[in-house]
Amino acid sequence: MQRSRRIALLAHCLLNANARVEGIARYRGIHPVVRELDARGIAIIQLPCPEVTFAGLDRVRGTLEDYDTIEFRSHCRSHALAIAEDVHLYQDAGCEVGVALGVEGSPSCAVELTNLRGPEGKAERAPGTGVFMHELAAVLEPLGVCVTGLDAREDDRGVSTYCVVLDGLGWTRAANAEETG
Numbered sequence: 757m758q759r760s761r762r763i764a765l766l767a768h769c770l771l772n773a774n775a776r777v778e779g780i781a782r783y784r785g786i787h788p789v790v791r792e793l794d795a796r797g798i799a800i801i802q803l804p805c806p807e808v809t810f811a812g813l814d815r816v817r818g819t820l821e822d823y824d825t826i827e828f829r830s831h832c833r834s835h836a837l838a839i840a841e842d843v844h845l846y847q848d849a850g851c852e853v854g855v856a857l858g859v860e861g862s863p864s865c866a867v868e869l870t871n872l873r874g875p876e877g878k879a880e881r882a883p884g885t886g887v888f889m890h891e892l893a894a895v896l897e898p899l900g901v902c903v904t905g906l907d908a909r910e911d912d913r914g915v916s917t918y919c920v921v922l923d924g925l926g927w928t929r930a931a932n933a934e935e936t937g
């Protein structure tokens with residue numbers, strides 16, 4: 757079978773809800789966006805979870821202020837540089853790496869809406885980019901990879917908004933049917 761040669765990079769927890777801080781996952785295991793990518797013949801590279809590799813699985817929920825430290829930023833930068841090397845490899849082999857998908861509301865993986873400490877000390881959503889996505893965008897955007905975020909609070913957990921991005925790349929279900937039919 758002919759391969760699609762199309763790859764999306766996905767935030768780790770979209771394929772593994774167990775990486776999320778206890779109690780905040782909105783799906784049991786795998787986010788439904790994965791089924792949409794499969795239907796379009798798009799392969800997935802799972803990004804590392806920078807919070808798990810830095811603070812472990814029993815960490816508490818943090819805000820951007822908690823995570824925006826020299827140590828964590830440098831940790832995220834090393835992950836980002838390793839990912840950029842992988843992207844180079846696939847691009848050199850003729851694959852399209854079109855999009856990296858983050859998670860809105862995260863202090864690490866948000867693209868447009870992060871989590872800041874509110875006036876009463878509680879985490880609140882606010883405009884801003886998470887530390888990891890900021891470092892990732894700095895190395896991936898020059899390679900032509902679009903970095904966007906998925907908002908699991910949307911009605912369909914953000915799938916239809918992401919479909920618009922995939923359609924914009926021409927990565928449609930119809931294109932997949934033509935290529936595999």
Ligand code: SF4
Pocket residue numbers: 767768769770775776777804805806807808859862864865
């Ligand atoms: S840091 Fe990113 S990958 Fe890890 S749980 Fe949070 S949003 Fe998911």
